[in-house]
Amino acid sequence: MKYVSLSLTMDADHRHPMHQFVVEHDGYEASYLVRGNEVGADVQTLLFHVDGYPPDPYRAALERAESVVEYAISTCPDETFFLYVRDRPSETDRDLVDSLLQVGLVLVSPVAYRADGTVELTLVGPGGTVQRALDALPDEVTADVREVGAYASRRLDTAATLTDRQFAAVSAAVECGYYDDPRQGTTEAVAARLDCTPSTAAEHLRKAEARVMARLVDTDTRQP
Template sequence: MKTVRLTLRYDAETIHPMHRFVADSDAFDSYRMIHGNLVGDDDNTFIFYVVGDPDAYAAAMERTEEVGEYDLTRTGDRSFTVYVRDVPEAVDERLLESLTKGSLVVLPPIEYRSDWTIRFSVVGESEDLRRALAGIPEGIEATVDRVGEYDGTDAAVGALTDRQREALRVGRELGYFDVPRTASVEDVAAALDCAPGTAAEHLRKAEATVMDVLEL
C-alpha cells in the first residue's frame, strides 16, 4: 500500500465557515479533526480537538448553517473536543467521495491551518490514489507533500499532542536529536517560549508516546 501526504488549499468559495472562522481568529492555536465518519447521505459526523477559546467557538457554531447538532467538551483551560454532525456542501461531498473510494483510507488527524489549508495522509492502492487526486473539486488546490510505502508510522504521529509534535519539530530543526547533539533543552525551550523543565517534559512524553506506538 502507498501513503500520500496531502495539503489541500481552499479558496473563499470552498472553505468551510468554521475553518475560516478559526483561521481568521487570534483566539485559537490548534484545530484538528481526530475522528470522522461518513454516516449517510444527509450529514457527516466528526470529532475535533481544538486549542483556543471554547466560548467563541461555540458561538460561531451556533451561527453556522452547515453545523447540525454538536457537543462541546472542555478538556483543559483552553482545550476542548467537539462532536459535530455537519451538513456537507456539494464540494465537501465530492471531496469525501473522491478520498474514500475503493481501497482509500484517510488517516487522522486532519490539521486545519490558518492559511486556509488542511494537511493529512491517505493510504491506498496507487490507482485509487491517482483517481482521488484527479477528482479533487474545483476551488481546492491539492499539493502532494510526500509519497511512500505505508509503514504505520502515521499512527505514532497521530498519538502525539499538538505541543508534543511542536516540541519534536523544533528539536529536530534546532539539532536536539543530532548526533552529536547541537542544541540543548534550553534552546528548545526558548523556541517554544516555555521553561526548560516544560520543554524537557514535552520531549520526554513525545518520545515515550512514539516508542509505545511503534512495533519494534
C-alpha cells in the first residue's frame, strides 16, 4: 500500500472563498480539514482547525460566503480555533473530490489549505490508482507530487498534529542539534534557519512540543 502527498494549486476564481480569505489576510497560516461528512454532497458537513487569529474577521467572512449554510466557532488557548461548517461545494470542489476518490484512493486527514494558496493532502491506496487520479483532476487544478512511498500511519499522523510552521521549526531544531544530548543547537540557530526572531522560534518549538506530548498521552493505550 502506497501513499502520495500532493500540493494542489488553482487560481483565486476557483478557490473556496474561505481559503481565499486565509490567502489575503495576515495572521492566518492555514486551515486544516480534520473531518468531513457527506463530502461532495449538495451540503457537506466539515470540521476545520484554523491556525489563525483573531477569529472575528474570519467569522465576518463566513457570514458573507454564499456557500456557507451554517457554522460554529470554538476558540483554543493557543490562538487557533475550530470551525464546524455546513457548506455547498462548488463545481470545482465536486470535480476535485470525484477525481481523487472515485479511483479507490483514501484521503488522509488533515487537508491543509495554506496561506500561499496551495492545498496539501495525502492519499493512500494501490500505486496504480495514483496516476489515474492525477489524470482525472479538473483542468483548473494543477498538482505537484511532493512525496510517494510506503504508507506509515504513525509517521504521517504525528506530522499532522503540527502546523506547517511548527513542523519547520522542529525540523530546523533537529538539524542544528537543538535536541542533542548535550544540546548543540540554540533557539538563535533555529531562528536563523526559519528567518524569524529567536523568541518566535522558541514559541513555535514550545507549541509543537506541547501538541506532540498531548497527542502522545491521548493515544497511549497503556494502563496507569
